[in-house]
Amino acid sequence: MAPITPVTTTTAGTTAPTPGRASVRRITGLKPTGHLHLGNLVGAIRPTVAGQYRTETIVFLADLHALTVTHQPAQIRTLTLEQATVLLAAGLDPDRALLYVQSQVPQHTELHYLLECATGYGEAQRMIQFREKSARHRQVRLSLLSYPVLMAADILLHDVHEVPVGDDQSQHLELTRTVANRFNARYGDTFTVPRAVHPTVSSRVMDLADPTAKMGKTSSSEAGTILLLDPPEVIRRKVLRAVTDPDRTVGYDPQRRPGVANLLEILAACLGGSPTDLAADYGSYAQLKKAVAEAVESMLRPIRLRYTELSRDPGYVRRVLADGADRARDNAADTVHRAKRALGLLSH
Ligand code: AMP
Secondary structure, three states: OOOOOOEEEOOOOOEEEOOOOOOOEEEEEEOOOOOOEHHHHHHHHHHHHHHOOOOEEEEEEOOOHHHHOOOOHHHHHHHHHHHHHHHHHOOOOOOOOEEEEHHHOOHHHHHHHHHHOOOOHHHHHOOHHHHHHHHHOOOOOHHHHHHHHHHHHHHHOOOOOEEEOOHHHHHHHHHHHHHHHHHHHHHOOOOOOOEEEOOOHHHOOEOOOOOOOEOOOOOOOOOOOOEOOOOHHHHHHHHHOOOOOOOOOOOOOOOOOHHHHHHHHHHHHHHOOOHHHHHOOOOOHHHHHHHHHHHHHHHHHHHHHHHHHHHOOHHHHHHHHHHHHHHHHHHHHHHHHHHHHHHOOOOO
């Protein structure tokens, strides 16, 4: 991958790539808490793979974030390698994008602590995700409270300009911006302040069995979640059993008919075109489901085949990750040095 280009931090707390360099830097993290699914592909992986030709792309496997809740050590290890392999199989090019595992770059946790010293306890406690998740469990880990600060460290470490975020992460990105601006104001310009980039609404894939819930790694139903490595017959079965509604005609109405709308949006994500236009091509749910099953299978087949090839040589994927971590450490060390100097921890 090309070396990461320097950025300038403006006193207004916004950022721009260094003059003369058009490049925008973006970061995306995937948490190895489950198998990757169609929602991850449409909402995160595909845009990231497409973006690697226009932006400096950084992708990391956020294994430290997976420790905020109960986890199986062996499973994290397996899922981290699996997700890295899926990303490569889906077209992430390690010569263009930086791909690494978060825990292999100790500057994430080093900067996390430094940023905790610029974050209020009340600020962390106000995060909606923390409030929701902590309300559901009798005991929560301290790391669940502080994880948005680790997320801020993930982002600020690399001087990124843009962070693609879904609705659920908007508040965390806002916290990142607040902490970065506060740090810059208190200790002098140190961090690039990133902006959020929001995916389009139709890039949100819903659970096929419960179209009012988002397809997720751990939150959605097994029957309604299409995993990227599902065999063709499983994909077919899940799509054919997707929830629709008593209406007999195919029409696009996300409010009144979320199940059919989800199928049309998935079809649009696979084939291009608009869900409304596509609806006109199908006379029955059976036809629509058959078309969705085929379109999803065509999109996933090359990824599955490439995944199988790459899995035969796990040494290759490990080398990509080790090389990525080396390069990430170099960039990250500069940022941590800057932050420590600003805080008075270093004399030069
Ligand atoms: P997560 O699986 O929640 O760690 O999310 C990883 C990335 O995938 C994030 O960028 C999410 O916005 C995206 N993502 C997760 N689930 C979906 C979904 N159902 N539809 C679209 N994007 C999703």
